[in-house]
Amino acid sequence: MIAQSDTAAETHSTANKELLLRIRNLSVNYTTRRGMLGAVDNVNLDLYRGEVLGLVGESGCGKSTLGKAIMRMIPPPGRIDTGELHFNGADLMAVPERTMREIRGSRISMIFQDPMTSLNPVQRIDRHIIEAIRVHKTAMSVAEANEMAERLIERLGIGKRRLRDYPHQLSGGMRQRVMIGLALALKADLIIADEPTTSLDVIVEAQFLDLLRELKDDFNLTILLITHNIGVVAELCDRVGVMYAGRLAEVADVESLFLDPQHPYTQGLLNSVPNIKLDGGELYRMAGQPPNLINPPSGCRFHPRCPHAMARCSQAEPSWMELKPGHSTACWLYEEQIDK
């Protein structure tokens, strides 16, 4: 049964899970010389403890901006204009910057495409991990913390002698493992991983994803995985949010999204992925380009590219609909079904 819903979050499949992050009506804008650019527009999303939620979409759709907004790390001339961010009981929009720095340092970890941006280049790996361990275990001696760092790095598949190395002496894959290790040492409630495998070759990427899957189960990790790589989503995620032009287009359990995508943009995105069934056939190519977010299309922002667009699509924004338990989208096609 199709039901109207006010958020992407209220789904039956998540009914008994612990809510960790609640995003409501979040909008992020940038002031540019050509006008205001709406990078994230009125996004509602929930994240539950222990799940991996993938956020996918083309470049510039707002997925990385949303990740930074959760950390309140939008650089000027950008700003969060409206919205609520509730994390583990804390109102992130209301807490002072000092508290936010503590949350960033210990409760939410962010992993970027290039880990060198987060690691101190003149500090050895052991110092990074020991400092992270002692954030929570302040009474622990350096020797005990060092032993713990050795166990941790070996769990990440890196020999403990590499603890003496500086970040530049490790490979890209090892540095990403160290970033995960820091999040584990900090006992972070949430890991936001922004394109963590983009700079890795396919073999190292596969090893990293295997490790992440193992650690997710062993440590009950909660991960927001931002990626343009649909294959990575299929490998790792429990649920997926699809973003288009700053808005959420569809949210579903990973299986439901891949087997039965409902939003025309999601369908186009999945059809554009090379697969073995093609057997030499031509790959599907979505018509048009993502819109300029300074002056986005009216109504449904996908309407200039949508093969199913109707007159009303350019006139008004479709509301959020729960099509089946755990699977929601915003598209006039489904409102039409309710109207009948």
Ligand code: SF4
């Ligand atoms: Fe296409 Fe209209 Fe649905 Fe937008 S609302 S995805 S234009 S059918």
